Amino acid sequence: MSLSAQSFGYVAELVRRESAVELAGKEYLVASRLAPLARAAGLEGAHAVDRYVNLVRGRREDARRVVEAMVVTETSWFRDGAPFRALPRELVPALGLRRRPLQVWSAGCSTGQEPYSVAMTLLDAGINDFDVLATDVSARVLARAAAGRYDDLEVSRGLPDSALGRFLTRRGDAWHVRPAVRGRVTLRRHNLLEPGPPAHGRFDVVFLRNVLMYFDLRTRGAVLERVRSVLAPDGFLVLGTTETPLGIDPAWVRVKIPGTSIYRLLGGPA
Template sequence: MTPALFGFVADLVYREAGMVLRPGKEYLVESRLKPVAKATGHDTVGSLANALRTATAALRTQVVEALTINETSWFRDREPFSALTDTILPDVLAASTRPVRIWSAACSSGQEPYSIAITLEKALPAGRGYQIMGSDLSEEMLRRSRAGRFNQLEVNRGLPATDLVTYFQRAGAEWEAIPRIRQNLSFQRINLCATLPPMPKFDVVFLRNVLIYFEPETKRAVLDRVRQVLNPGGWLLLGAAESTVGIDSVFERVPVGRTAIYRAPARDRQMVKEVTQC
């Protein structure tokens, strides 16, 4: 792949998904796009990249999805899930009696939203409902998430054996989430770098290990969109290497254990609500 073609692909990914591919990532583009090139009848990745100049929207989407990072595991980093049970849920439960609503943004193949569901199954009082929406840019990742099926290698990446036998059942060579879990989850394709579709307000948003791939202006825009769909005083969880510091001054940083979580100010959200109703 020539530098010019790499630059073209990098520009496409930035425009479509907000992700920055800097020089030096040519190996990533080559490895991710080889299967796409083969599947679409191109001899080389360079040929595929060149064809993108006049390609259909479907092929461009296929290329962008192939280059989207899909690294995930069960209860990743653990600290955010401890913060959810020890700090966030008591606050949310005291605020209302409706079902707890959580958005798992950029959920990849579904391990995060299902980890959240397991956490709520254990932590919520009897009779308290919950709704979890998972979203991703990739239709393939969403298909896998909706299926709720994971192979043995995938469940071995952080899913405790007790949770596996309690919340999953055998489905051939895979493990499938039990109906009680799956009925509380929904999945939707959402591009965080575009206007968000209509959706309910959430108590908590998991936006973990996403902002690190964006430039400051994109990060700021994404955080603003997320804040608009949070309930007054709603909570935001970011990745261990991410922060709103220097990007967004509205979210309040709340240290919890060895991590930090972020809260949308209730007064700010109430003012937005009042203006919207005028």
């Protein structure tokens, strides 16, 4: 399986333009992720991926498929634990009760484990007045999130038995998120390169985890600036544990909660 520099350059530029995801140095990843698409298009042989790239050039629907094949959609339930413990214990109390419903945005939600974990966390804490908006650039992962259907391997990744029993039901060979949780999450296609999605007011908590890490520094700055414009002045930004806005966008101050990477806007409440 080979990939010419020209094909790689085309795919890297397409994916950068459509999702901001950086592929520099990842020729092998591009070749291996596009190989199944080439096969599905009936192309075989050593140059199948190159021929596939030539085939999809300029074809909008196929280009979207290429972008979707290249984004990393790795996720799990209650990923990293600490942010989900902090949400009802520290973030919601700090926001106070005056502004309800609580508005949460899970940006880059992948197959839904993150926004459903948020909904389960809030319901478990007795907080019923909330909306979760979950967005992703990939229609493929959003369709999976909308189905709310997970296999045994997927539920084994982070979902405690207690939550499994209460919030999902077994049908056939899969687990289904119950309507009480599914109905609390609104799913929308949204590209973080575009202005933030509308909310009823601004978002109180934005989960933007394990997404910025795939962007170059300039794009991270631009995305953080957009998040600022839709975050309430006293709202919280929850990043992946290895991610930080520091050194990229000076507008943020860290909220010191162990095991988390949570920020508030400078000039907002301490």
